[in-house]
Amino acid sequence: MLQPCLLIRIFGTLDIPDLFSSGAVCRSWLPNYLVVRRLRLWSPNQSPCLVYSSGDREANTATLHNLSTNKLYHITLTEPAFRSRYVMGSSHGWLITADEQSNLIFVNPATLAQIAMPPPETMRNVRLRYNAEGELDGYDLLYMDLSSRDFDTKTEPDDDLSLEEGRFYFYVRVAISCDPSSGNCIVLRVHLPGYQLSYARVGDTAWTWIDTDTECWDYHGIIHSGHDGLFYALRGNGTVHSIDLNGPSPVVKVILKQMVPYINSNKYIARAPWGDFYQIWRHDDFSAEKDGKVTSKNFVYKIDFVGQKLVQVNSLRDHALFIGFNSPFFVPVKDFCMLIPNSIYYTDDLHYYIFCHRISLREVVVFNMEDNSFTDLSLPNSRLNGPPPVWIRPSLT
CATH class of the missing domain: 2.110.10 (Hemopexin)
Known part of the structure; x- marks a missing residue:
């Protein structure tokens, strides 16, 4: 069995979707995964991914295509459904989206967190x-x-x-x-x-x-x-x-x-x-x-x-x-x-x-x-x- 300090070092080198998967491998790995999450020990040098909607997945699923490994990751987002959104940006690991009422909403596809901005009617024009x-x-x-x-x-x-x-x-x-x-x-x-x-x-x-x-x-x-x-x-x-x-x-x-x-x-x-x-x-x-x-x-x-x-x-x-x-x-x-x-x-x-x-x-x-x-x-x-x-x-x- 790998020592906890070694596991934490390994987890810290993984791409974030693989880091998520590592926490579910076995019960003994979960505490080390949680340490990496709590102390933010993951690698800042994450692989670039292309985010899109895949036709063979549900409408609320976002697909991340890792260009370095050619792996596909499928992430289920909460409402509103991902496919109904307009994506006009990304930065700092967050997607910048707008829903069907044109409200601007930030979405983190890794944590599933969402943050809403002021509604359109507050725009001056x-x-x-x-x-x-x-x-x-x-x-x-x-x-x-x-x-x-x-x-x-x-x-x-x-x-x-x-x-x-x-x-x-x-x-x-x-x-x-x-x-x-x-x-x-x-x-x-x-x-x-x-x-x-x-x-x-x-x-x-x-x-x-x-x-x-x-x-x-x-x-x-x-x-x-x-x-x-x-x-x-x-x-x-x-x-x-x-x-x-x-x-x-x-x-x-x-x-x-x-x-x-x-x-x-x-x-x-x-x-x-x-x-x-x-x-x-x-x-x-x-x-x-x-x-x-x-x-x-x-x-x-x-x-x-x-x-x-x-x-x-x-x-x-x-x-x-x-x-x-x-x-x-x-x-x-x-x-x-x-x-x-x-x-x-x-x-x-x-x-x-x-x-x-x-x-x-x-x-x-x-x-x-x-x-x-x-x-x-x-x-x-x-x-x-x-x-x-x-x-x-x-x-x-």
Whole structure:
């Protein structure tokens, strides 16, 4: 029989789904498993997983595909059912989801914990809509007048949203400052109209609009940096803003000026473990063969804030970068031999396209920066298109 101290060391090296299984192997292992859970001795270097809904499982089951081991884990989530949700992000081991009434809900697929954010009607540009019988019917999306900084009380017919449709407009991108269960977590979201920003803290009763500058719109990517406690937001023209939400009111600063005229591409911002910031520009084309959008070109730029320029690169220091609806994260390939160095692992995250073409196959592809090649990632055929698949690194917090 293995000694408890040795078992605890072994358990601390396991991927979290395997750690859960170890606690159920036999009665003598359970106390050691509980020690690892209580003292948080599990490895922080968890394997990246793709989370999706599998057609051969129940609607309330989320499937995690571990890319390093090729194992599949099936986790049963409590109501509302996983398949009925819209997944528009992940960070710190939590999925960022919206239910069929467009409420934002954080879900930890490892612990099954859930945390709800303020409801849509607390957003400054959203109004509840009722039908003639006085029943809740949906949402009205209001537009800001940039000159008066006020909201138009009139909406176009296309802006009359059903309860379900609201989530495709309210949560284009979502980033969080820390584990949402740890306290004082700030949630920043990009939303329509205009790809603008609003934020709230876990426990708040309403969302706060960020309109400190007339240029606070057209945001493509947002991230939070634990190095300095700031959010960073990338606009469609390559401009980067730093956003400080730690004080009584938002502080927005332009830290990278406009790089290029507007180029129609999906743009991301990421910060590497070694401190450098990157812009990733992803171009899509329509594929008749796949009956949908596919990634056709990709450019990666290191941001030089001092020189106020972008420098194209073809290496990520032997790391892999995971991008999609999730907050971008880097993984050292030396720790996960199945991953391809200097590559970007993509999932389909064109929110408007997903909304309009829900039956089209969601793209999961690997871009190799060294030879500029794209490879479809081999996944089980039972993977469904909804909710959209997303990358995650599991956590027990």
